[in-house]
Every structure is written in structure tokens, then in C-alpha cells.
Amino acid sequence: MNYNTPVIQLKGVGEKTAKVFEKLGVKTIGDLIRFYPRDYEKFEEVIPLAEIKKGEICAVRVRIVSSVTVRKIRNLTILNAVASDGTGKIKLTFFNMPFLRNVLKTGGVYLLRGLVQEKDGIPVMEQPKLFKEEEYQKLLETVQPRYPLSAGITNQAITKAVRQALSNCELDHEFLPDNILASQKLMDREEAVHNLHFPKDFDTLIDARKRMVFEEFFLFILGLRKEKEQNEVVDSKFPYVETAQIYRFLERLPFQLTNAQKKVWNEIEEDLQGRKLMNRLVQGDVGSGKTMIAILALLMTVSNGYQGAMMAPTEVLAKQHFDSISEMNEKYGMGMHPVLLIGAMTAKEKREAYALIAEGKADVIIGTHALIQEKVVYKKLALVITDEQHRFGVKQRETLAEKGDMPHVLVMSATPIPRTLAIILYGDLKVSVIDELPAERKPIKNCVVDTSYREKAYRFIEKEVAAGRQVYVICPMVEEAETDSDDPSMVNVENVIGYTEKLKEVLSPSIQIAYLHGKMKSSLKNEIMEAFKNKNIDVLVSTTVIEVGINVPNATVMMVENAERFGLAQLHQLRGRVGRGEHQSYCIFVSSSDKKETMERLEILNKSNDGFKIAEEDLKMRGPGDLFGIRQSGEFAFKLGDIYNDAVLLKEAGSCVDKLLSEDTFLEKKENERLKAYLEKESWNPVDFRTI
Ligand code: ADP
Ligand code: MG
Numbered sequence: 001m002n003y004n005t006p007v008i009q010l011k012g013v014g015e016k017t018a019k020v021f022e023k024l025g026v027k028t029i030g031d032l033i034r035f036y037p038r039d040y041e042k043f044e045e046v047i048p049l050a051e052i053k054k055g056e057i058c059a060v061r062v063r064i065v066s067s068v069t070v071r072k073i074r075n076l077t078i079l080n081a082v083a084s085d086g087t088g089k090i091k092l093t094f095f096n097m098p099f100l101r102n103v104l105k106t107g108g109v110y111l112l113r114g115l116v117q118e119k120d121g122i123p124v125m126e127q128p129k130l131f132k133e134e135e136y137q138k139l140l141e142t143v144q145p146r147y148p149l150s151a152g153i154t155n156q157a158i159t160k161a162v163r164q165a166l167s168n169c170e171l172d173h174e175f176l177p178d179n180i181l182a183s184q185k186l187m188d189r190e191e192a193v194h195n196l197h198f199p200k201d202f203d204t205l206i207d208a209r210k211r212m213v214f215e216e217f218f219l220f221i222l223g224l225r226k227e228k229e230q231n232e233v234v235d236s237k238f239p240y241v242e243t244a245q246i247y248r249f250l251e252r253l254p255f256q257l258t259n260a261q262k263k264v265w266n267e268i269e270e271d272l273q274g275r276k277l278m279n280r281l282v283q284g285d286v287g288s289g290k291t292m293i294a295i296l297a298l299l300m301t302v303s304n305g306y307q308g309a310m311m312a313p314t315e316v317l318a319k320q321h322f323d324s325i326s327e328m329n330e331k332y333g334m335g336m337h338p339v340l341l342i343g344a345m346t347a348k349e350k351r352e353a354y355a356l357i358a359e360g361k362a363d364v365i366i367g368t369h370a371l372i373q374e375k376v377v378y379k380k381l382a383l384v385i386t387d388e389q390h391r392f393g394v395k396q397r398e399t400l401a402e403k404g405d406m407p408h409v410l411v412m413s414a415t416p417i418p419r420t421l422a423i424i425l426y427g428d429l430k431v432s433v434i435d436e437l438p439a440e441r442k443p444i445k446n447c448v449v450d451t452s453y454r455e456k457a458y459r460f461i462e463k464e465v466a467a468g469r470q471v472y473v474i475c476p477m478v479e480e481a482e483t484d485s486d487d488p489s490m491v492n493v494e495n496v497i498g499y500t501e502k503l504k505e506v507l508s509p510s511i512q513i514a515y516l517h518g519k520m521k522s523s524l525k526n527e528i529m530e531a532f533k534n535k536n537i538d539v540l541v542s543t544t545v546i547e548v549g550i551n552v553p554n555a556t557v558m559m560v561e562n563a564e565r566f567g568l569a570q571l572h573q574l575r576g577r578v579g580r581g582e583h584q585s586y587c588i589f590v591s592s593s594d595k596k597e598t599m600e601r602l603e604i605l606n607k608s609n610d611g612f613k614i615a616e617e618d619l620k621m622r623g624p625g626d627l628f629g630i631r632q633s634g635e636f637a638f639k640l641g642d643i644y645n646d647a648v649l650l651k652e653a654g655s656c657v658d659k660l661l662s663e664d665t666f667l668e669k670k671e672n673e674r675l676k677a678y679l680e681k682e683s684w685n686p687v688d689f690r691t692i
Contacts, residue, residue: 001168003030010164012157020152021161032165035158036196036212036640037145040205043113045140049088052116052123055594059113059136061085064092068104083110090116091124103130111136115491118594126491143199162197175678176215177671180656187211196640210649213641217653220638222679225661227428237405238382240272243303245334246296252332260436261289265296267432268410272300272383278408281426283417284434285611286576287441290412291551293434294385295325297410302336302363306382309365309407311372313387313548315342315522316529320551321387322366329364341367341376344523350375372399385410414576416569416611421643424654443609444579448563448589448602457559457588458506461539464557464586465511470532471539471557472577475499476565478517478543492592494561500541507539516542544570546577553581563589564598568618569644571602572611618644 001009006028008018026032044059052058062083071078079094081104092112094100104110113136114128131139147158174181174189181188187195192211199205250257257265264282271278284290294310301308310325312318322340329336339362341353356362360379365371371384381400384407400407411429422431449457461471477495500515507513514537516528525545531537533552540546544566558578563571571589578585589602604617643650660672667676 001029001165003028003033003169003172005029005169007032007161007165010161012164013161017153017157020150023150024148024153029165029169032162033169033171033193034639035147035162038148039146040199040202041144041146042202043136043139043142043144046111046136049085049090049123052088052090054116054118054123055598057113057115059111059131060090061109061111062090063109064104064106065089067106068101070098070101079104081106083112088123091119091122092128093124093126095127097127100130117492141201143202143205145197145199166194166197172678173674175674176218177660177675179671180218180660184214184652184656186214189215209640213638213646213649214653216638216641217646217650218657221424221427221654221657222661224425224428225657234277234406236275236277236408238272238304238306238380238408239275240269240300240304240382242269242273243300245303246300249296249299249332249334255438257292258289258434258436258438260284260434261292264293264432264434267430268293268297269300271430272297272408277406278383278410279429280409281411281413281429281431282434283413283415283422283431285416285437286414286573287580288414288434288437290387290414290434291321291324294387294410294412295328297383297385298325298364299334299336301383302334304382306380307357307360307363307365307378308383308385309367309371309378309381310385310387312366312368314525314545315344315368316525316545317387317548317550318342318367319526319529320533324551325364325366336364337362338364338366341365341370342522343368343370344526376403378404380404381407383408383410385412387412414573414611416572416615417643418612418616418647421647421650424650425643441579442582442584444575444585444587446575446587446589446606448591448599448606450594451590451592453588453590457590458503460586460588461557461559462508462511465508465538468554469556469583470535470537470552470554471559472546472555472574473499473503473539473541474544474546474558474560474574475541476543476562478519492562493565494592496541496543499561503539503541511538512536513539513541516540516545518543518545544574546574548573550577551580552577554583555580556583556585557588558586559588559590561590562592563602564591564593564595567644568601568604569611569615571605572614575605575609576611615644 006018007013007021007026008015010029013021021027021032024035026035044057046059046061049060049062052060062085064081065084066082068079068081071080077096077098079097079100081092083090083092111131111133112125112128113131114125117124117126145155145159145162147155147162149155149158171190171193176186176189180186187207187210189211192208195204195208196212199208268278268280271280282290282293298308298310310321312321319340319342322338325336326338328334329338337356339353339356341350345353353362354375354377357365358377358379370376381404384400386409417425464471475494475496477493479495479497496515496517500513503513514528514531516525528537528540529550532540535554555578558575560566560571560574566574575587578587589605591598591602601618604614608614608617641649663669664672
């Protein structure tokens, strides 16, 4: 058994399970070994009721001091009891577990573990798990992995498969140089991989994770340095000249560019007219007007007689860009010939688009990564723009270079990255920052509330819809987690489908409600976004798929459920979906957690509308112990590392790479032999880390 063996070769993994694994991105044993737990369960010491805290998962040993009652409401069976341990009382509630009536008896003593909540001033545990004493004592000494799940597979089944894989497959040996292992106090690689799945104890887990996060960052930065070298030597095959079209367009625009936009545009113009290929990142907070910069660059490309492509991370976003660029093109007589290229188009539509592109009749091509697929042949592609989270790496460049000459690259990102980290992460790019919002924007009004505020929020939503506005509601999950219902951390987590049903009951029936999530077919997603844009939908319930780039200026309310489960940077992006038009906009962050720290963290959003500041504050509030905190940024597809939470490690990895390359640029020294061998064996493309 090796890294390339298909998972179906494992005992207990049949065709059906293999299919589910594939959905989770796991095809081979190697994939499985790199399929890290999303979380770990550490069992707590049993504590007296006097010491439990709301919002936390606790284990208690209690006696039932009331009668055990069972009620039926529609198809829900609810079992209730009150328990005590002499130091306090707690209410227990179980749903749809009628068999417990024969287990739980008045006067009996039970060991229970669950999330502590408070209802009407009384502590409550809903759906706690019942344990036998010996069983719990054993669990106390372990840290159990919790893997990302999908319908059709349990955590237990994944655990078993991983165990088998680890004991039958020879793992990659250590390849980091000894001096780095020593200076960073890193665990040996094989030991780290084992402990990431099955940690000996919590401290070992922290060390194991540190080792693997360091590796991710290290390889990534090493790749960046390589890429930087490659980029610096590339001469431009597409020298641009100034054109009158740009001036004409800017004159016709109903607004002035902001000073920040002007500055950034100047930098881009200079790049495009220069002798070297452009490789530039434009960073700007949500709503700062990055699209306008992209449009200027495309117009300049077209007026120089070349083709420009713009790549978006989702089809919805690509379609949106296409629509708004086409509209401007007409309105301001820009003379461009835009064409859309997305997966949802029919084969015939695609063929037509390919033909237009190949003949050069289409000069602005907008789409998803389909833009760089083999079938697309460009006539004279001079510029590629990637919008929001879409990294353009060496691999993609090479694919395009095979079809023609290397184009200029412009990357747009709204992820607010503090300067110190940006230098490391974007070392291969020149960076422009749009650090100013268009002036006439009304600041968004924010509030951070608990779930008791919902009623008020619903009435407010009705009022806004009555005034002709539209609303987003965000939930963390797509549907109710079936297979994972024994996970106490999943209590009270809202899901898009269930929440939509609920809203249909509590909101006025005249309000049109629909939902959207990432698992839907993209043609359906497009339809729903289209309907929302055309005001045929008033309230859109969605997962964070709408986080990126969506521009519906008539939407004025953003309500985020379970705000505690999102990173601040992500919440800030979500907030950026409103406040894009002339109307006053509102953001309601609903927290289901009673923890004090959570509320404090969310309050940061209340105080600031500046994405960069928020990211920095969030960073400051985190301690080194917050290793398994919320992932902040989807832009960097690290498996384990998070650029915000692991910022310190990121910097360390950066200086290790710099030191290594300054002492041994071509990795020729003996002590770096195994690193070199590993890189060659993997023929690994480091920039993949930044590509979705
Ligand atoms: P983002 O940076 O989030 O991609 P967009 O480019 O989508 O922002 O711009 C948000 C909105 O602001 C758009 O409706 C756009 O037309 C408008 N806009 C862009 N630049 C300006 C400006 N200089 N003055 C006024 N409005 C602008
Ligand atoms: Mg945008």
C-alpha cells in the first residue's frame, strides 16, 4: 500500500463508501493521510454543577430529582427531567429519544456531557450524551479526531480507515533540514502525521500541528521565492501605449475616480507600458471599487488591439461581471466585445464563444477557470485579471504560455492582510492598495445581538422589504447535520434549508424567500442570483457562498446567524454585500454563544468598518493557544495553517526560507539533500496553495 493506492483497497471500504470519500476529496491513501480532522474532542473532567459555564461543553454527574416526562409535539418527542448534584440544578432535554424513558429514572445517577445553555435563567443541557463511568474514564485520557463529514459516512468509519492507512502505508520521511527542525523545535514528520490523526494527548497534538503547519508555510514560501525569480526576468511581449479611449470613458463616467483609484490606476498603466510583464496585486476593502480598475485595464488592453480575460471564482460572480461590463460598454460606447464563458452554458453556446475568441472577434473574455482550459484558444491574450480569491500561479501561466505569449497578470483581492504578512505572502507580486472608499457612501449601521433579538429583526426585515429593499440572511450550514448529531458543538447551529422554512412561517406571506448554497447546481445558483437581482426574491437565505463579490445595491440588510462561528474578516466580507447603494444599510450579527469572549470579539465589527483594522484587532485578541480557532481566510487553501491564527509561524517560516536560500540557493549542500529530493519527487507546484 502506498500513497497512490485507491482507498477502495482498504478493508471495510466498498464502492459506496469510496464514492462518499471521493466527494470529500479523498481518492487515494495519500489523500486520506492528508485528510486531517477538522477538530478534536477532548473530554473534560467531571465538574460540579456549581462550576458549569453557559456556552461551554461540560461533563457532570447528576441525580434525577424530578419525574421524567415525555411530550409529543407533531413528530417531535420531547423528554424532560431536572437533575441535581447538591451544588446546583440543571434541566435536561432530549429530542426524539423515547427509549431513554426506560433508561433515565427518578433518583438514578448519570454521567452526562453536553453544551450548557440557559433558558429563562435556568441552566439547560439539550441532547447531552450519556456515558458509563468506566467508558468515560478511558475517554478522559484521549483526544479523539473529528473528521469533516458528508452524508453516508460516520466519523467512526473515517477513523477506522485512517487507522488502517497509517499502519499499512509507509509515510514520507522527514525532509526538512535538521538545523531548521532544531531551531524551530519541530517534531519529526512521521510522528507528527500520526499525532495529527490520533494524538497521544493535547500537548502532543499542538506540537504535531505546529510541525505540519510550518511545513505548509515553508514549502509555500519556498515556491514563492522561486516564482519571484521567474517573474522578474520575463520581458513583456505586449507593450501598451496610452490611448484616448481611457480619457473619453473617464469623462463620461457619472462619478470621479477616488484618489486611491487614480493612484492605483497610474501604477497599472505604468506596468502595462513598461518593458517587463506586469504581475500586480490590487488590494482593496469591499466596496472600494476594484472592478472599476479592472474595467480600465481591460479597456486599455482592447484599445491597444489585444484581448483581456477576467476570471472570477464562481459562475455567479463571472455572470455578474459580464452583465455589468456589457452594460457599461453599451452605455459609455467603450467599443469592447465582451463574451461570457462558464460551465453552465450549453455546448453550442460554448462553441460559439470559443470561435469568437479564436478569431479575435471577442476581446474581453469573462468567466471562471474555464478560461484557461485547453479548448480555449486566444488570438492575442495580453492580460489576465483574477477577481476575489483567485490566485494565478505558475501552472496557470504556463498553460496560457503554451497557447501564446505570457500575458500580464492582475490579481484583485479584498482579503485584508496586515502589511507584515502581505510582504511574506505576496512577495512575488507588486502590491497596490486602494485605501479609500467612494465618498458618498453611507456607513453601515451594525448591531451584535443574541438570539432573543430575532423577533425584532424579523419585523425590521418586513419593514425594509415593504420599503422595496432586499435582505440577506446567512447560516453556517446547508442542511441539518444528520450524521453528526452526537457532536455537542453542533447544537444550535442554523442551516439554510431549515431556516428558510422557518422564515416562511414567521415573515409576512407576501415576502418572497429563497435559498442559495454551494452544493446547488451552478445553473440553479445563477437563476436564483438573477432572480434576486431582478427583485423577484426579497429575502435570500444563504451560506457564505455570497461572501465573495456579489453586488446587489438594493440589498440593505445583512443578518448573520451563528456569527460566532465565522472569522471577523469573513463577517466583514459578508457585511460588504450591503451598503453598496444609495440607501442606508444595516448589519445584524446574531450570536448563539453566551461566551463573553465571543461577544467581545464581535464587538470589534461594531466599532470599525475598516477591514484592515478589523483583521489586525482580531489578530491581537488571539493568544498562541487559539490553534484551532475559526479559519479566517479561504483565499489561501492551506490544509491546516491559517494565515491569521498562525501568523507567528508564518513569519518564522519566512525567515527560515530566506536564510536557507541565502546560504544554499540551489540546495546543493549535504544537509539540504533530502529537502531537494522531496521537492523533486513531488514535482510539487507550491503556488497551488493559493489556488482554489
Ligand atoms: P469591490 O472593490 O468590492 O469589488 P466594486 O468595484 O464592486 O467594489 O464597486 C462597488 C460599487 O461602487 C459599484 O457599484 C461601483 O460602480 C461603485 N464605484 C466604484 N468606484 C466608484 C467611485 N469612484 N465613485 C463612486 N462609486 C464608485
Ligand atoms: Mg469586487
